[in-house]
Amino acid sequence: MPSRSDDPVARALTQAVARIADAVRAVQASNPVVLIDGRSGAGKSTLARLVAVQWPLRTEPQLIALDSIYPGWDGLDAGVERAYDQILHPHGRGIVGTWQRYDWEAGEYAESHAVDPARGVILEGCGALTPRTARVADVRVWVESPxxxxxxxxxxxxGDVFRPHWDRWALQETVHQRRDDPIGHATLVVSIP
Structure with missing residues (x-):
C-alpha cells in the first residue's frame, strides 16, 4: 500500500490547504470568508474539512456545506441564494446570520444554525462562487479535477443515492460555470487528480 506521500490526491490536498492558509493569513482579518467551489466529486468537502482543521487563525472557522442547504436535486441555484441571504450577506454586515439545514429525506427545511460574524466562514459546495458571492468573500477557491x-x-x-441524479446535477453545474464564471472569480485554482 502506498504511503500518504505517494498518494497524488493527498499531496494535492496538502498543497491546496497550504495555499489557502497563506491566503487566509494574507487577508489580515479575524473573520475571513473562504468560498470553495468546484464540480461534484472534485474534492471540495475534503479540502474544506482539512482547511478547517488547519485554520491558521486563533478562532476556529464555521464550516458550512451547501449540501446542507440545497433544497433537493434541482436546488443548486436556490441553495446558493439562501446561503448568500442567510450567511454571507449578514456576515459581511457584521450581524448574526441564521441558515436552515435541508432534510433531504423529509424534503423540507429543518433546524436553524447561527453564523457568528466575529468568526471566519468556510462555505463549500458547487455554486458557491458567483459574481454576487465573490464580492463578500476574501479567499475564493475553484477546485478542478478530471x-x-x-x-x-x-x-x-x-453510491446509489447520487447515481440516478448525476446527469441532472451535472447540468446545473454546467449552467453555473457558464453563467457565473467561478474560475474567473477565483483567487486560487487548485487541481486534485
Whole structure:
C-alpha cells in the first residue's frame, strides 16, 4: 500500500490547504470568508474539512456545506441564494446570520444554525462562487479535477443515492460555470487528480 506521500490526491490536498492558509493569513482579518467551489466529486468537502482543521487563525472557522442547504436535486441555484441571504450577506454586515439545514429525506427545511460574524466562514459546495458571492468573500477557491476521478469519488461516496441524479446535477453545474464564471472569480485554482 502506498504511503500518504505517494498518494497524488493527498499531496494535492496538502498543497491546496497550504495555499489557502497563506491566503487566509494574507487577508489580515479575524473573520475571513473562504468560498470553495468546484464540480461534484472534485474534492471540495475534503479540502474544506482539512482547511478547517488547519485554520491558521486563533478562532476556529464555521464550516458550512451547501449540501446542507440545497433544497433537493434541482436546488443548486436556490441553495446558493439562501446561503448568500442567510450567511454571507449578514456576515459581511457584521450581524448574526441564521441558515436552515435541508432534510433531504423529509424534503423540507429543518433546524436553524447561527453564523457568528466575529468568526471566519468556510462555505463549500458547487455554486458557491458567483459574481454576487465573490464580492463578500476574501479567499475564493475553484477546485478542478478530471471528470472520471470526480464521478468515481462522488459515486463511491454517495453510491446509489447520487447515481440516478448525476446527469441532472451535472447540468446545473454546467449552467453555473457558464453563467457565473467561478474560475474567473477565483483567487486560487487548485487541481486534485
Amino acid at each position: 471528470e472520471g476521478s470526480r464521478k468515481r469519488r462522488a459515486l463511491d461516496r454517495d
